[in-house]
Amino acid sequence: MKKHQFLIALCTAAWIYAQPSIAQVAPQKRAAPAGKAVNKSNSGKAMPTDSEVRTGKLANGLTYYIRKNSEPKNRAELYLANKVGSLMENDNQLGLAHFTEHMAFNGTKDFPKNEIINYLQKAGVRFGADLNAYTIFNQTVYQLPIPTDSAEVFKTGFKILANWAGKVNMNGEDIDNERGVIVEEDRQRGKNAAQRMSKELFPFLLGNSQYAKRIPIGTVEILNNFTHDKIRNFYHDWYRPNLQSVIAVGDFDVNEVEKLIKENFSGFSNPKNEKPRLNYSIPDNTTPLVKIVTDAEQPYNIAQVIYKHKEGPVVTEQDYKSRLIQSLVNSMLGARLAEITQKGNAPFLAAQSIYGPYQGGAVWGLSALTTFAVAKSGNELEKALTAALAENERMAKFGFTNSEIETVKKKMDAGIEKQHKEQNKTKSAAYVQRYLDNFLTGAAMPSDNYTYELAKNILKNVTAQEINQVAKNMVGKTNQIVIVQAPEKEKANLPTEQQLLAVLKNAGNNVTPYVDDKINQPLIAQSPKGGSIVNEATNKQLNVTTLSLNNGIKVVLKPTDFKNDQIIFTSFGRGGTSLAKDDNFLSADNANLIAQSGVGPFNPTQLSKYLAGSTAGVRSYIDTEFQGFSGSTSPKDIETAFQLIYAYATEPRKDAEIFNKNISDYKVIVTNKNSNPASVFADTVQAVMGNYHKRAMPTTLTDIDQISLDKAYAFYKDRFADLSGQTFVFVGNFDVEKIKPLIIKYLGSLPALNRNEDFVDLGIYPPKGKVSKTVRKGIEDKATVQLIFHNDYEYNAVNNIQLDALKAALEIKILERLREKESGVYSPNVSLSIDKLPKAHYYFTISFNCAKANVDKLINAALEEVNTFKQNGATSEDLVKFKSEELRQEELNLRENGYWLSYLSTRLKNNDDINQVLSNKERINNVTVESSKTAAQKYLNGDNYIRLVLVPEK
Structure with missing residues (x-):
């Protein structure tokens, strides 16, 4: 974590700790902007139903909602909603509503074993990221985003929903294999201070009601020991049409979808002597x-x-x-x-x-x-x-x-x-x-x-x-x-x-009315004089225009129609904190606090009030190798965004009160963080991965005492004193000719000293060879494992796609081995990180949580899968999944402003060809079993391998 981000982390972490966690809680969205304090009766005129949604109910009671919508194109969102959750469980079924959700992915009448996941992955649907489900007190919801440009795949989507609704196998062997997975889910989400305190607080917060007695994750004792009939009974009693709904929204024919719903769901019936669905x-x-x-x-x-x-x-x-x-x-x-x-x-x-x-x-x-x-x-x-x-x-x-x-x-x-x-x-x-x-x-x-x-x-x-x-x-x-x-x-x-x-x-004694400190001053005291465009180039293939200004700034423009009211942008120039001397580094690394102090005469509160009604938002940043700006705006507020860029560059605000408050709070965080095992482990990972370089070590109280407002402010001023090397990238709904005058006026007026700066390679890289580090911290049986394969490599588009394919295929096999076969983890992860600057380096990380007793067994199992890849490469089936998911995701990405902003800025930072995207499909399709084997032998050879493990103290 960047050191200057500690206050954001504090607010987030404190809020998480303040909220007792309920397993499987899904994001709850309001149907309107917000809510009233007390609403004892729904008085007033009822709001009419949108005529664009077709609703209906089958003879068996199943409700359906259908709407045609073409964003994103050739895609649909299919949901199966069950008005059934943990509140419906008997005392001997605690946790089985959630367990039932798991079983829906473990085999149904028409899709035995894991065939649902296999089929959908081959169709380009990602498990977890796209295909997912959740269970809480009152509901269980399955979500299936699916392509609509394949009639066969689209029709099969409704068949899958129907299998979840009433055709789950509940095979005894599968039930027993899933027990360990759910116990590990409880371990991964909990076994920490937050969970222990939640267990004390839930009966209190939920008033010893049915809610308090039916926490969705259940109890480990029942999860490990319930007889198969208990979960089969739950599924039979509660997964019934009159408690179910099919929701379909997407780029399709509404009449055809209604027909598919009737074909797939009309055959289900409700059980005799059905149990009443009570509200609590x-x-x-x-x-x-x-x-x-x-x-x-x-x-x-x-x-x-x-x-x-x-x-x-x-x-x-x-x-x-x-x-x-x-x-x-x-x-x-x-x-x-x-x-x-x-x-x-x-x-x-x-x-x-x-x-x-x-x-x-x-x-x-x-x-x-x-x-x-x-x-x-x-x-x-x-x-x-x-x-x-x-x-x-x-x-x-x-x-x-x-x-x-x-x-x-x-x-x-x-x-x-x-x-x-x-x-x-x-x-x-x-x-x-x-x-x-x-x-x-x-x-x-x-x-x-x-x-x-x-x-x-x-x-x-x-x-x-x-x-x-x-x-x-x-x-x-x-x-x-x-x-x-x-x-x-x-x-x-x-x-x-x-x-x-x-x-x-x-608390209310002696309070007085609030006094608003809103100020009425312009954002920029003097209007910039402006500059000029000295060169203009157009890339017609990508619809990208590049402007060169007389002060050395480049502006890359990609107008799009993906959003009607969005323009997003970023910029970068070489240098960053790498240019700070060692004795000034800690202050330089916290120079972002200057940007968080407001701008010109406006403190953060006053600036927020000044910008009321405007959608423009800008921030400046300084990271290790670069400094620059980022932000977003609506077309109508684009000039305000340019003004903010100019103000953050030329009128940073030096506020001792805000700066010193942040530093004081930072000390408290550093003082307390070692009580949390995850924090201690994170510090160890940071130190090891930086090879104990003094600039890569976790912050100490002694470090904080060396942070100086004057030095931080001076460093910020210096980083933005010469913007002659900045490249700005704008993506969104704008007209190139209409935006040019604003570019000339504001970006053309940014200071330029033509120092031709570059960042310094500080030599912060992970250690070579084999490294093993075990951290002993914590009081519960929860271990965290990170296995890292890394090395320098030749950074290019072909190698990068081979790395992506290797990562995707390995992730499938690690999930199958550690979760499905070993039942030892809930959600193992394989991540890939690649950097070109300051030196090309890749990082493969296999990570998971598990019981302490299983650490060595599961590490060995993971390494066996790695070795299998080196011997055989990825399977052809897994490469089909990779290619399908990658190409399907690219279809969506190419219609997203955020993708293009990231793509263009990354290519430009790295001095890569921005036309690479045009040949992505070819590179993806060129991945083979043999090429994946070669990649595995090269990138997973184990010559540079780091094993990091967190285990409890006892």
């Missing part, structure tokens, strides 16, 4: 509930307050309005907390307050305002929580200012307009989610035009009084829960239950 809730609590949990491996001191609210799905226009208002409140409250975090005397390291579905939507009918604060120590946790809750109380008592509301309205309006302009580019997966919500919870599914007009009208007419009333209702006085999660060593320093209740009661 979580009990209210009139007085606050408090729970303090500690763990030896917990790195952070976190306090959290939850205000629960009963809330149904979005059905009426009033529901939608409430969601939209709640989204406005989330944005404004979040901005206030972020503003406090930047201050030198901030009472917390990080804080967040957000209203949304309770437990990520896994619990139906509940939402919550969740506020958490991260403190430097247990002694400071009470103060941190008080400060975070004070913002809730300030909001409830005084509401938001007119200027805050005006700012957030502009931001939301810009988002609504952007979404509307992209309406005909909406991906099929977005529509699927709407119909899934309708089937599961009854949420409305209106048309895009309807919600656009409704949102615009609400935003125009909603009053400050309405917004502030919703905000006040969020801070409820009942259904409050207070949680503390902290390191075991801080136990004696934590606030008591009585102190926490006092904080909850008194």
Whole structure:
């Protein structure tokens, strides 16, 4: 991890630790921008159903949704949704709803063993990335993105859904083989502080309800010992048509799809004496509930307050309005907390307050305002929580200012307009989610035009009084829960239950109205003089135009029609932190904090307010070998994006308060990180892979003390003092001739000293030869393994595709061996990383989690597969899968702005031919069994092999 990214990591990690994890939770998407605080009844006009979706119900009760949508072209999203989850389990079936999902991939009537996965991989569908499923409390959902330009494959997709719906074999041997896989899934996702604390918190958070008794992963005892009839009974009882839905959205004929659904699903029937599908809730609590949990491996001191609210799905226009208002409140409250975090005397390291579905939507009918604060120590946790809750109380008592509301309205309006302009580019997966919500919870599914007009009208007419009333209702006085999660060593320093209740009661004492520090100044004080274009070249094959400016900057332009309202860009120039002297390196490596401090007269909060209503966003960066800019914008805001580039280059902001606050917080993180085994292991991996080079070592407290604001600022200024070597790449919806004046004015005015800089090869490479390192850290039976094959090599397109093929084929075999045959891991990974600069080097990494007792056995099994590749190469069948997946993915990539931005910038950085993409298909098809054998012998020879293992201390 880059050292300057620590604050982002802190907020993310703290939020993860603050949220007890439910196995298999899928991302829950709102059907509208946001939600209201309390919604006891769905009052108001019902939102009409989009006429573009065809819905129906078969005689057996199965519901279907069909919509034609051509983004992406020649693709469809097929889903099988089951209104069945872990809540339906008996006491002797704990974990079997999730186990059933696994079994659906292990053999059905028409697709024995792993034939579903094999068939789809040959059709270009990637297992895991595309083909997937999830199980939570109330639902089990199977997702199958599939090509539609092959009639046979497309029809087979519905056959596969039908096999999942009612034809899973439940073979006894397959059941027994899968036990170990699911136990290992529990190990991979858990066996850590977060899981241990979650087990303590779930009964508390879920009110000892049916939810608390039916955590989806189940219990290891039942998973290992249940008799086969238990899971067969579950499948028979609950996988039935009247609890199922087929959702199909894509580039196809709607009538043909409806026919395929009827052909494949009409033959299913519901069981006699079917069990009632009950709905469950979580009990209210009139007085606050408090729970303090500690763990030896917990790195952070976190306090959290939850205000629960009963809330149904979005059905009426009033529901939608409430969601939209709640989204406005989330944005404004979040901005206030972020503003406090930047201050030198901030009472917390990080804080967040957000209203949304309770437990990520896994619990139906509940939402919550969740506020958490991260403190430097247990002694400071009470103060941190008080400060975070004070913002809730300030909001409830005084509401938001007119200027805050005006700012957030502009931001939301810009988002609504952007979404509307992209309406005909909406991906099929977005529509699927709407119909899934309708089937599961009854949420409305209106048309895009309807919600656009409704949102615009609400935003125009909603009053400050309405917004502030919703905000006040969020801070409820009942259904409050207070949680503390902290390191075991801080136990004696934590606030008591009585102190926490006092904080909850008194946090609003003496709060005063918020004062907005919005400033009214231009982003750029003086308009740039501009430069000129001295050369223009066109690549007609790729539709790419390259401009050379008089200050030495190059601009590469690729206009596209993939998105209606998107322009994305990046730039790079050689140098980076490699040019910093050793005694200045630590400050230089944190020079990105300067960019995070705002620009010109604007601190980050003020800049956000200034940009309200604009879609333009820009950041500057300095990495090891390069420095530059990246960002995105809508066509209407393109000039603002250019202004931001110019401002970040010429007017960086030196803010001692923000800088020193970040450094102070960084010390806390470094001090606490060694309690987490994964963090200790990551530090070891970093040190070994950098061969203990002083610039590649993990940061220490002594290192942090050497970081200087003055030196960091001076280094940032120096890196952007000469932009004569910068190359900018723009991709998206723009006209080359219309964008030229902005390029001339802003990029043509960037400073240029013509220093002709290059980066320095610091010699940071992994050690040669064979290296083995074992880290002993942790209290649970969980091991982490990384096996790395690496070396210098000749970087070119032909070698790179051979490496890609080897990686893909090896990943298939490692999965088959370690998961399917050994039942020793859940999700092994084979990754490939290649670098051309500063020296061409490749890295193959085989990684997995497992029981400590199985480490050597599974490492040996993995190496046996590697040796098989060296002897025989990849199988012809696996190469068919590789080629199909690669070519199918390229079809999609070539219609994505992000792909082209990455492709062009990488080729240009490496001085490669940008026309390589035109011959990709030929190179892919030229991979053979023999060429994969040669590649394996060359790249997996084991001459440079690193074995890194994390095992528990005892």
